[in-house]
Amino acid sequence: MAATDAERDLDAERPDTRLSKDTRERLTAIGRHAVLLAWSVVVLFPFYWIVSMSLKPAREAISLPPKWIFLPTVIHYIELAQNGEFVYAFFNTVLMVSASVILVLLIGVPAAYVLSRYDVPHQRDVLVWILSSRMLPPIAVVIPFFVIFRELNLFDTRIAMIFMYVTINISLVVWVMKAFFDGIPETLEEAANVDGATRFQAFRKVILPSAKPGIISVAIISFIFAWIELLFSLVLTNQQAATVAVQVYQFIGVRQIEWGMLAAASTAVIVPVLVFLIAVNKYLAAGLSFGVVLKE
Amino acid sequence: MSTITAEQSNESGLARLRELWDQYLPYWLATPMVLVMLVITLFPGAYDLYLSLVEYKMSSPGSIGEFAGLSNYRTAFTEAGALKSFGVTLTFVGGALAMQTVLGFAMAALLHGVKSDRAEAFYRVVFILPMAVAPVSLATISRVMLNTEVGIIPYLVRELTPFAAPTFLSDFPLLTLMLVDTWHWTPFMFIIFYAGLSSIPDTLVEASRVDGAPLWRRYVHVILPYMKPVLFVAVLIRMIDLFRHFGLAFTLTGGGPGTATQLVSLNVYEQGFRFVDLGAAAAIAVVYLLFVIAVANVLIAKVGFEGVWE
Numbered sequence: 001m002a003a004t005d006a007e008r009d010l011d012a013e014r015p016d017t018r019l020s021k022d023t024r025e026r027l028t029a030i031g032r033h034a035v036l037l038a039w040s041v042v043v044l045f046p047f048y049w050i051v052s053m054s055l056k057p058a059r060e061a062i063s064l065p066p067k068w069i070f071l072p073t074v075i076h077y078i079e080l081a082q083n084g085e086f087v088y089a090f091f092n093t094v095l096m097v098s099a100s101v102i103l104v105l106l107i108g109v110p111a112a113y114v115l116s117r118y119d120v121p122h123q124r125d126v127l128v129w130i131l132s133s134r135m136l137p138p139i140a141v142v143i144p145f146f147v148i149f150r151e152l153n154l155f156d157t158r159i160a161m162i163f164m165y166v167t168i169n170i171s172l173v174v175w176v177m178k179a180f181f182d183g184i185p186e187t188l189e190e191a192a193n194v195d196g197a198t199r200f201q202a203f204r205k206v207i208l209p210s211a212k213p214g215i216i217s218v219a220i221i222s223f224i225f226a227w228i229e230l231l232f233s234l235v236l237t238n239q240q241a242a243t244v245a246v247q248v249y250q251f252i253g254v255r256q257i258e259w260g261m262l263a264a265a266s267t268a269v270i271v272p273v274l275v276f277l278i279a280v281n282k283y284l285a286a287g288l289s290f291g292v293v294l295k296e
Numbered sequence: 297m298s299t300i301t302a303e304q305s306n307e308s309g310l311a312r313l314r315e316l317w318d319q320y321l322p323y324w325l326a327t328p329m330v331l332v333m334l335v336i337t338l339f340p341g342a343y344d345l346y347l348s349l350v351e352y353k354m355s356s357p358g359s360i361g362e363f364a365g366l367s368n369y370r371t372a373f374t375e376a377g378a379l380k381s382f383g384v385t386l387t388f389v390g391g392a393l394a395m396q397t398v399l400g401f402a403m404a405a406l407l408h409g410v411k412s413d414r415a416e417a418f419y420r421v422v423f424i425l426p427m428a429v430a431p432v433s434l435a436t437i438s439r440v441m442l443n444t445e446v447g448i449i450p451y452l453v454r455e456l457t458p459f460a461a462p463t464f465l466s467d468f469p470l471l472t473l474m475l476v477d478t479w480h481w482t483p484f485m486f487i488i489f490y491a492g493l494s495s496i497p498d499t500l501v502e503a504s505r506v507d508g509a510p511l512w513r514r515y516v517h518v519i520l521p522y523m524k525p526v527l528f529v530a531v532l533i534r535m536i537d538l539f540r541h542f543g544l545a546f547t548l549t550g551g552g553p554g555t556a557t558q559l560v561s562l563n564v565y566e567q568g569f570r571f572v573d574l575g576a577a578a579a580i581a582v583v584y585l586l587f588v589i590a591v592a593n594v595l596i597a598k599v600g601f602e603g604v605w606e
Binding site: 029032033035036039040042043044046047049050053062063064065066106107108110111113114115117118120128129130131132133134135136137138139140141143144145147148166167170172174175179198199200203224227228229230231235245248249251252259262263265266267269270273274276277278281284 | 317318321322325326328329330332333336337339340341343344347399402403406407409410411415419420421422423424425426427428429430431432433435436437438440441446448451455479487529532533536537539540542543546547560561564565568569574577578581582584585588589592593596
């Protein structure tokens with residue numbers, strides 16, 4: 001809209017410019033797409049590079065000038081699939097992260113509803129308090145939990161990691177969902193109450209379905225934040241609960257020369273989230289609007 | 297919400313439970329969150345505070361517990377380079393936040409004007425992809441692409457421009473870190489701004505257009521004020537996440553060269569796990585936490601919640 005508006009404004013000021021309106025609109029459209037495409041290239045090129053590297057035979061992987069045309073090989077992926085630790089960590093991470101997302105939604109969404117609909121004393125302070133859990137540098141969080149997990153025999157367990165993932169995401173879930181519930185008119189519940197539903201039934205059957213885009217988008221973001229987390233797994237896991245991020249990190253340290261393997265491992269970590277993001281991207285935009293969408 | 301009457305107490309236990317459930321609904325719904333929040337805010341904070349006040353070097357077991365006064369704080373700010381790491385962090389947060397906000401908004405505004413639905417869907421998907429990349433993977437990719445000998449980016453600079461290719465990670469490490477982080481997280485700003493722009497009622501923009509307001513005035517006086525809550529929440533959350541940045545810096549630069557990219561979280565990690573001085577590490581963490589909370593509070597007080605939570 002922006003640039004075409006500019007056109008119309010120019011029109012108003014200088015009605016007799018030489019180029020026709022159509023031509024100028026086309027020119028701004030071209031300019032707009034040029035910038036958008038340029039940023040697309042910046043975004044996509046690293047993906048292309050890492051994937052192509054993972055498909056190149058070892059000798060060609062880092063040769064310069066780059067081999068733009070090559071015979072792809074899946075040898076690195078086969079090697080990766082035979083790496084028991086990597087495969088275990090991969091599926092272990094999927095399991096732990098998924099469980100943590102379900103848990104954080106179960107805890108955070110009802111609380112956000114309460115913050116949105118009820119007269120919570122010191123609401124502002126409560127919200128800042130919730131956000132403050134995200135202000136602690138993870139390293140300052142990890143030392144105390146390292147000590148207590150040892151005491152409770154929870155070191156290197158899935159339960160401990162799932163809990164840590166909940167701590168990362170709880171504030172985001174509450175903040176985004178509170179804003180989202182704020183955007184849903186209260187008349188919806190009132191109507192349900194008139195129909196004889198209790199407050200909880202109204203929440204479950206009327207409000208939750210209306211909040212679906214927000215829930216989905218906050219679930220995606222929570223999944224991503226947990227999936228890419230490195231420090232907690234680095235310090236709090238060993239074998240049982242090891243995550244895929246740590247595995248990739250170890251590739252960097254130990255096998256610095258094996259670019260192909262490294263590229264394949266990195267690709268394997270990116271792809272699940274990528275597929276997930278593309279599948280649900282429609283909801284993401286609607287859900288992350290912090291309630292403004294529905295307010296108008 | 298009245299008290300339980302005699303009549304109701306005669307009903308079955310299940311019905312009474314349901315009564316209690318409905319009567320105290322907000323408490324039940326909020327309790328799990330409150331419990332989790334208490335554990336994750338009070339416990340680490342208090343434990344860090346305790347650690348910062350005692351002598352605790354993991355290298356000498358059994359030495360924990362001796363009250364050390366403020367000596368850990370002195371160590372942290374004189375020997376451990378905490379001040380320098382605060383400066384590095386502020387530069388990093390300020391620079392990266394500015395880049396990501398401006399770029400994210402620009403791309404959202406440009407995309408908002410695209411007429412074709414298919415083109416719009418394509419850009420929207422592409423622009424959010426970087427968020428899917430784990431910092432570990434991103435560090436790998438960046439190292440390969442920026443490497444002076446085997447990297448494609450220095451190669452392209454050499455081949456396509458008259459300039460000598462810079463050695464990114466040693467010539468301007470902090471800027472490189474900011475740029476990589478900008479590639480990584482501009483999508484977060486983009487998607488929020490884009491959703492915000494899409495939600496502006498057409499009538500609002502139409503009215504200002506009829507008034508003959510030029511484009512920039514429309515942005516300054518109509519669009520940006522309307523977007524204020526969205527801008528505020530996005531900037532606040534992104535700022536906090538930048539303050540806690542760890543994974544990418546740890547794997548890409550490790551704080552180096554020297555201490556050029558040593559963010560506070562890397563400094564704390566180094567004190568705690570490399571120099572095994574948990575006391576000094578905790579002292580830095582405590583000061584840093586107070587600092588970040590103060591910054592966030594100033595921001596919240598200045599901009600105000602009113603626009604966000606009407």
